[in-house]
Amino acid sequence: MGYQETIPGVVRGEVTGTQCIRRSFAILRLLAGGDHDGEKLVDIAGALKLSHPTTHRILKALEQEGIVERAGGSQRYRLGAEAAWLGVGPFNRCPITRLSAIVLEDLAQATGDSIFLSVPSHNDAVYADRRLGNWPVQARGVHVGARRPMGVSVGGRVMLAHLGEARMKTVLAENADRFADWNCPMDQVLRGIEDTRAQGYLVDDSLTRQGRRAMAVPVRDVGGRAIGAISIIAPTARLGSDRVARLLPLLREGARRVGTALFEQRMAS
Amino acid sequence: MGYQETIPGVVRGEVTGTQCIRRSFAILRLLAGGDHDGEKLVDIAGALKLSHPTTHRILKALEQEGIVERAGGSQRYRLGAEAAWLGVGPFNRCPITRLSAIVLEDLAQATGDSIFLSVPSHNDAVYADRRLGNWPVQARGVHVGARRPMGVSVGGRVMLAHLGEARMKTVLAENADRFADWNCPMDQVLRGIEDTRAQGYLVDDSLTRQGRRAMAVPVRDVGGRAIGAISIIAPTARLGSDRVARLLPLLREGARRVGTALFEQRMAS
């Protein structure tokens, strides 16, 4: 017996005696990544390699805490209102979203397309904020709080490229299996990372949405490490190489503003 | 050995095999209630009647998950960025805050004072949203995401009054000890609940802030049960009985709008 978390080549945190806390939050991150309809118990258990009774017991406890709720009548689990109330404090305190709000707004205004801020969370890229442009085709389907395995979205690849070699390798190793679910070939991810390192930004067709193309630049802290990414999503035709060239300075300036503001904020507190 | 959660007269949830999940979230709620400087380990352990090593182990695990972080350099724990990323999805989906945003804005404009939306979370009242009025004295100290044991704030008392007899008793029993920390006498709470039931609203001096008075009305769902409260906080002089009478219809109308909108939203989905 005894489920042992064994990730090849990865030394997981050294804390022991907290198996079920790790499992609980793995479940919560999984649910955060799913859509609003929720996830079935078998799928959760399958994805995390947990037994059904264990998954069930944890979900029931989380439901009792209000952190997890059942979509509609029953049977499908998703994050609940308590998650919102626990998170709203940190969210409002969190510098990056507060500082990026204006920048995203400006970019959405200037470009007319949808602008996203992604941040890394464990092995995922989370969409931390979003501004829809006024161009008729909008990215309404991608909600704030949604997640992708880091590397699937252009924002994720850009962050991977600036995360440090060791961390990048770890994340890629741990995400390798998950990429398949997003029909995202590993070599496309690797190519994206290399491109980003070469040019400082990345443009690629969307994997999740046919006919869309996305472009991302890193938001970097003082040490040059990525703490996020700003991306723009638009119909493929609207992201030809000419427009990309025109957008690049805009996005870069935005990312720089966020990074600098963050630094100044840090200094102040 | 073996810590047993024993609350007199209260049958806690029947889920077993999840002790440390309950403990984890008890800690998280405690941290959510604290201020931005964070809480010391001993205080957390003391408040929740946990041993130091256990508290330490759980906090370390939560820190590794990024749900908890250390304020400044070290030693004081508070909620971390991951809590924000897990919560931002549910928050944006959550109907009540979306629907109340406009209402709070209107009320803040109309009154010039600070308007709060509280919602119940376990035994706490959480400030789910806030609008500062343009009157020079503002309630900047009370942040969104902050918590009070339900009954301490006027919003909490108003919610208690409309929570159903059984639930109210439970919450009062479980909060009895905590009231002392807010120098909030139990009979003042009880009186507040009775007043609310008699008049449908509550006015009382602030317990947390000298020279402030607050007024609250319940936000009720179709069945009449409280799902939140809208409250206004102002210098005592600005909440005399004449102005209270003038404000009452405004607040009630606001609460009604939120309640109705919520109902319609439920119907639609």
Place this chain on the structure above:
DNA sequence: GGAAAACTTCCACATTTCGGAAAATCCGTA
């Protein structure tokens, strides 16, 4: 600079959690 308070590690122990198997329930399909 010293003492008290707080944090962290260690370890033997048993409570809490685990998961296989089976029963109950749900849901898609006809």
Place this chain on the structure above:
DNA sequence: TACGGATTTTCCGAAATGTGGAAGTTTTCC
């Protein structure tokens, strides 16, 4: 509406995970 496979839930024996006393280490506050 009734059937059958899929999914959820309960049960329970087993042991791994998590527990807390005691002791060592670091931090904080005089």
